[in-house]
Amino acid sequence: MKGVSPYGPPTTVTCQRITCGNLQHRHDALCDLDHRYNVNGDMSIEEATRWLVDYALMSPQRARQRVDFISTCRSYVINYNLGKDMVRQYIERDTVSAAQRWQEFQRMLSTPTLPADLQ
Secondary structure: OOOOOOOOOOOOOOOOOOOOOOHHHHHHHHHHHHHHHHHHHOHHHHHHHHHHHHHHHHEEOHHHHHHHHHHHHHHHHHHHHHHHHHHHHHHHHHOOOOHHHHHHHHHHOOOOHHHHHHO
C-alpha cells in the first residue's frame, strides 16, 4: 500500500514509555528503529532514514544524521537504552511513591553501582 511502511507501525522494544501524545509516538519510533536497524539489521540506511521521517517526524537531514550516529555509535545506542531500562526497573522495584523513587535514585547515583547490582 502506497505510503505505508513495509515494516509496520512503531513498536516499543525495551524502551521506557513516555506518555505524552506525539512525544510517545516519536520515542517509540526511535526505540523501534534502533532495534530494527541496529540489532536486526533488516533495514537499509535509506529505509531507516525514511522511517525516522515518517514515524519520528524528523526532517530528512536530521533523520540521516540520526542514522549516521546509530551506525557509528551502535553499542552506545543499544547500551544507553538497556541501561535506562535497568535503572528504571531497579528504582521502581521496591518503591511506591515518587519521593521514594527520587530518594533511591539519588542513593544509587551517590554510591558505586555496577550493572549486576541492578538485577
